Amino acid sequence: LLECLVFSSLISAVDPVAVLAIFQEVGVNKVLYFLVFGESLLNDAVTVVLYNMMVGFFGSDITAKEIGVGFAAFLSVSLGASAIGCIMGMITAVATKYTHDVRVVEPLAVLGIAYLSYLTAELVHFSGIISIICCGLVQVQYAMGNISRKSYTTVKYFTKMLSAVSDTVIFIFLGIVLVNKRHVWNTGFVVWSAALCLVYRFMTVFGLTYIVNVVGRVKKINLEEQFIMAYGGLRGAVAFSLVIMLSACKFPNYEMFVTTTLVIVLFTVFIQGASVKPLVNLLKIRLQQTEGEKLIREINSKLVDNIMLGIEEITGHRGGNYWKQVMEQIDEKYLKPLLQHKSAQDSLTRVYT
Template identity: 45%
Template sequence: PCACLADALILPFLLVFHLSRKVTSIVPESCLLILLGLGLGGIVLAVAKKAEYQLEPNMFFLFLLPPIVLDSGYFMPSRLFFDNIGAILTYAVVGTLWNSFTTGTALWGLHRAGLVDPGVEAGLMDFLLFGSLISAVDPVAVLAVFEEVHVNETLFIIVFGESLLNDAVTVVLYKVFNSFVELGPAHIHATDYMKGVASFFLVSLGGTAVGLLFAFLLALITRFTKRVRIIEPLFVFLLAYVAYLAAEMVSLSSILAVTFCGICCKKYVEANISQKSRTTVKYTMKTLASSSETIIFMFLGISAVDTSKWAWDTALVLGTLFFILLFRAVGVVLQTCVLNRFRLIPLDRIDQVVMSYGGLRGAVAFALVILLDRAKVKAKDYFVATTIVVVFFTVIVQGLTIKPLVTWLKVKRSDHHKPTLNEELHEHTFDHILAAVEDIVGHHGYHYWREK
């Protein structure tokens, strides 16, 4: 009910916002929603004398996040995604591991040096746990800001693909360090570290396998719906959501499951269903995703006014902001130096600046920090306050300044145009030729498997 109320209150503001070209060219929609959420939360707090509504983790992960991820996966430019899959996986896996460990260790060093308030009762494992949740680039925030900036397709797909796929690393690290905190440093053995490494592969590959399984099932079912066209959109949404729930139930990566379900089923589903069903799926999916984004950013603003759930330490907040920006930039530069040796089209310094600055945090970090057990993690209240500041800073400050930065750096923008018949013929011809060459020489590489 409160989510519906939020949507009803915000619709007039969004209408005015999008009708004002001057405002939309400067302020991202996500920034406006958070600020309105803060205002609405302040009004509710002043009237009721307590914070009535919060962004609940269960509501976020079970109902708000799936439509956004499904929309992103289903309408993902799959060719561009798989052309850059090596870079995306590198930034998502290696980059997230780098950011998590370096940020957590640096904050622990800050604490050991006596620069953090003594009231922050946290050890190395506590800071590594916090580093794992605060370092992940958030797909909701990235999608909300980068779609309005209109950077070129390659840069967008790398940053957005990274934000989607780093969920596996984030969830595994979060669960591993959370279990370590619960066990206590004295009870951690070498086998526990091995289990943590194994669980990373299990969670990520298992979630992907679940998504592919349901994508195959959805493609198969839609082959036999010619006489019942009216239920085709229902099957698309139902099976995609069941894939998400199935992965969540067995502790696998639900975001990877629904992402790869959407990416892999679209080609076959759209060939099987009717034109009316395709139109229904498209606009329903976009509507659900847009509504979920609105509710998420509104409730982020509303949740921030509840001061009973957070405690403030300036050194921890400023240290976290400094370290996430520093290590994000260092990580991008180091990884790009390696990747450019293997890329046909290297990522230049301007692209690296935008990628470093575009590492936005969002509701995923906030939901994970709220899930921490205060009895086990003594510094939870300090971590909650720091996470709120980091999310607001990246979404509002970086979100407001990234468009002027892109303009000032003269970053190549996206060129949205429908390919001509000549372009499509040349593209498919070269794809078939390269796949045939790989087949003749007996090397089953990228082009061979794409043909399959």
């Protein structure tokens, strides 16, 4: 049972790189793009933590106390990694606040501190993926306003290059493993694993999006978008890396797990991935509308937010607009003066850049 739980934890990692590339090429709406992108990031982070927990359980007598400790560790690892990432992101913002005379070090500061957040989290046995995600979110919000346009371009394209190189190396390694590893083929296990991955992916996506739509989402996620989100749950680098990290001595079915993972990765990447673009066109997924001037959009957005906030104040209801206003006030009054230099806080500059 524990072997199956370990395999389930690693095979649940989705890697929709091909889907996101197709989304960019076709120009789907930003809501769908970021739903898939965000889900893949957080899914991978949670999967790695869950995988480590299940591997830790393997080979020992499991009691209710150990299960409780495991879930407590799951929460502490996630929260601790988030805290480390946010702190490192703030350190990046403070460092780049004073680099206007030495612009050449800005890309190094952004990339170096982001990697340091990953290493720090792994050093204390927290999730490095969650840490670097949180660090990146804080850096985008505050540090990117401090650096020059050239530094921003350097960071952007160097990161894209690293991403492409990493994916290439992983799939080269996948090909080597496919040829050199000893494989154990179990038709029932392979077929059922692939089928259940697909079935439960659809069940989970449709179930969760239904809840989100019912709770009160303004822009509903329609059925076509739900189908593409479910169908785009490809398995890739993360699942392959996790199965290779298993110990062949510790897990009797290691070779069968490797074979099954390779089959699922190849099937989802080449079969599902290749058919995503025709499906996007066939289902007539909403595309991103051409937007007008940034200043007009900013004024309209602020106007609508303030009208909604006024309505909430009159009715005595504290909804999302109220709490959004509170967070923006904290951001403008305390965080931005601390983390950004003055030119980065200029509203007109921010709108037009």
